[in-house]
Amino acid sequence: MQVNEYKPLIVAFCCNWCSYAGADLAGNNRLNYPADVKIIRVPCSCRVNPMFILRAFQRGADGVIICGCHPGDCHYTSGNYYTRRRMALLFSMLDYLGIERERTRVEWVSAAEGAKFAATMKDFAEKVASLGENKRLEDLRCKK
């Protein structure tokens, strides 16, 4: 397989109130970003369990990004603050285990930031693509 043909698979968890709406706004404004990004809607970024992230890697994702309201703007007041702590610890642990740190990301995207959403996804997809296939957290049983 040639490097430039490689298409990463990216799972984006987006909170319903800010980031999912930001993704919708990117759509409204016809802002292009890679189709490799597939969005899963969650009520709040704090709904994202580390198990979901590992599950995505297991099933073949090359990158996982979690998007929520900006700190202080959480629809549920404090959900994204918990996300921030949980993911800081989880990502640090993944890094400690030698998993490429560019494969995971947390980004705060408001409902008004369609352009930021598209730019973030483009950037994330590029970074993940440059890492190539996820080998360090893959599950051979789930390979096609």
Next chain:
Amino acid sequence: MQRIGVFVCHCGTNIAGTVDVKAVAEALKNEPGVVFSTDYQYMCSQSGQNMIKEAVAEHRLTGIVVCSCSPRMHEATFRKTAQAAGLNPYMVEIANIREQCSWVHKDMPIGTEKAVILAKAAVAKVNLNAPLTPGESPVTKRALVIGGGIAGIQTALDIADAGFPVDIVETKPTIGGKMAQLDKTFPTLDCAACILTPKMVDVAQNEKIRIFSYSEVTDVKGFVGNFDVTIKRKARYVKEDVCTGCGLCTEKCPQKNVPNEFNLGMDNRRAIYIPFAQAVPKVATIDPNYCTMLKTGKCGVCSKVCTAGAIDYSAKDEYIEERYGAIVAATGFNPISMEKFDEFAYSQSKDVITSLELERLMNAAGPTGGTLLRPSDGEHPHTIVFVQCVGSRCAACEQKGKEYCSKICCMYTAKHAMLIRDKYPDTDVYVFYIDVRTPGKNFDEFYRRAVEEYGVHYIKGMVGKVSPEGGKLKVQASDLIYGKQLHIDADLVVLAAAIEPDKSARGLATMLTASMDTNDFFTEAHPKLRPVESPTAGVFLSGTCQGPKDIPETVAQAGAAASKVIGLLAKDKLLGNPCVAHSDEMMCNGCSTCEKVCPYGAITYQDKEFRMPDRTTKVRRIAVVNEAVCQGCGACTVACMSGAMDLRGFSSKQIMAEVDAICK
């Protein structure tokens, strides 16, 4: 196993232009659970919805996937369709193949491939959906308005007018707020007191309205329709229901040197006081920080002169608890502190004042009886310099001021300049500005009159420094249009201080779980479409606590907030959100972790008896979610180690099924 119908919408060419909708419908036919799959021009149209209803009947569908626009757009529509077809509305999932697919991808094969994946994820989720029923909760038909300024007053009057009881909580001894301190109002120049005080009287006389003045909200529990609020009634040492407001005590009190906050400290009041003549409620209040009797136990003059016997030195703070269906925040604003703006010599000279102080100096009930006199020597000022945007639009100096425009300063400065020129034509008035912003009905005309008819010198440029020198204020400024430095010897300098939300708003927002922006203004549920609602259900916003506003706008928003409250209180029951957390009692450890992360206090614990397989009983501590209080964020579901806590509608299994479908 579910029997799922998949409906792929063309949305005209919005979707069909980039996604091969027929191929999507075809590809979904073989997904587990799918028994019917089709496409249609406009799924949301009447005929599209009928198509869904017919398919439900014909194919005995138990679940529906609509591949269309964002669920934020039409999820509610299709849920209603499902309900009309006899399905539970929560058996519907939307695959967002417009905003998140056809509109952002240009290539048909790529768009189609992604649409198929998104649809498969939705199917995977519906396979695990369960019918959900929203809980019902009653509505307490009483509203609470926090803040008794013009915003709170108008909101309370409008709600009471619709027949619902309202309580106003005001921290000051009287309602009236900032407007009571103003002299005239722009752009009509009618006197603020003349239009405000009748409304204050209306409030006092309205049977539906209770005023809790000199009081604070200390705790809010509950949720829309049923907020349990604790109100602290600060001890005012005067029995409200006994005091006649005669004012004798406020004349006899020997403690005369208390800075009068109503006049912004420019004169003094007594330790027992009525803030101003038209105060509502018109009862005296003892200031415990200055009262000799309360501090040393020696004095008691007010008690002796009070013929009504209203004085009670042993009064204590009281707490009352009341239940409300809706809460309106109307906490208002304050001018920012001028401490950090010492280039204008505010702390060095009494003759450098803020615009609000000028209002008091020009007001007939103010410290000078309405004659404009310099605070330092009581002389009539001949040269007055107004500085605009002090602390407003201060992007570079965030530590000092505010980034935003305070909105009202341009207009009140024009008003001040005009009034001064009108009353004292021998006075030279200079206004230094960055821009003059006058968007509003009759606003620009008003400003033009100040310049053209009243001869106010408007100079584009900022004042660099004010230095007190020999009884004068040396003003150094730049004139940006003529490109020169100006030196003006002024008698009075007036600073248009930026306004900021009242400090109490932050704590209140936490109690209400209402969100705020970085400037501590309350955030609206939607900046355009829901401007008077907070994102927290049942909490509404009135006046400047939401953003800088003038009086007409404040009154308009106050009325709008009232109408939203009335709409809520007119309902007998509210339907809740069924997508809430629930705990599996068999797996729950009772460890209290979930309780700690719940922003709403929706989780409590109980000891429950379990029958064990060996026929003994075991008492275990388990978590119980109050479904009416839970808002469904899911913070608890991740905090829970055992996985006992899960979220309806977004269960771990459902989300993982979506992950699997996407990563397949």
Next chain:
Amino acid sequence: MQEIKREVLVNKAKELLSDGTVDRVLGWKRGEFDYDVTPGVFRSAEELDSGFVWGDFCGANFSKYLVKETAKGEGRVLVFLKPCDTYSFNQLLTEHRFDREKVYALGVPCNGMLDISRIKESAEGIVSVCEEDGKVTADTLYDGKKTFDRDALLPDRCSNCKSKKHVAYDELLGSDGEVLDSGRFDEVEKLEKMTADERFAFWQGELSRCIRCNACRDVCPACTCEKCVFDNPDSGVENKAAADSFEEKMFHIIRAFHVAGRCTDCGECSRVCPQHIPLHLLNRKFIKDIDEFYGEYQAGAEVGSRAPVVNYTTDDIEPSQAVERGEQNA
């Protein structure tokens, strides 16, 4: 050698049994060999006399056993707690996992417990182990008598002991110590300083030995769930075997994450791992990160404290900064 003698513990236990303070004793029982010590329940003076042991191999942390033991009857349980055990004890109380009223806790001082595997490295067929003046002598079937420095036989959790202080007890036998300034994060730091590839290789090597016996979970005093996610087919992570290298990593990441902020660093996981995987290095990574990101926090130091993972401040470190910080350390 432990500071306090077995007789003191046994006599105290007998006294509390006879005066009715407790009706059973959670203590250490001899297994097949001297060094093979397991937890046991004693109900009489006779049982204590014949079965109770106390010495350098009494490493087991009894806190976790209280969850099930206290639920068995109305009577009180006597439990012996070494300083590090008391942290687990408090953490379990914080999580309401047992009824404090049903426990009588006796604090016992600890000089560090020996790791038999260090002796086994150079001596086969150990018959008995005894100690004198800081020297440990093992009598073996195949290698004769072997003598070691006691300090060399301490496992990491003891050589890097975080605290000799008891944070909970009803009664203390012997003397209490202090919270120590240990080098327990040195190993974690070493790993942090490696490149990502080196770290990956290190952990791949360690974790690939995992046989998924679940001993680390079963012994962990923080793992007391009524039903563990790894035993629950509905959780999506249930698996009974380390069938793939992903499975090993996921198990240990999730396990460490589930105890993050709750792990007291007692080191039981590493003690019981039959594959000698340094599992404490995962837990300590979380503890170190929590200390550095959110301020020092020792789980179990106080009953009722709020762990940093269920707390926040508005200006917390961003996940991206958290990961980059590792780079700066390197």
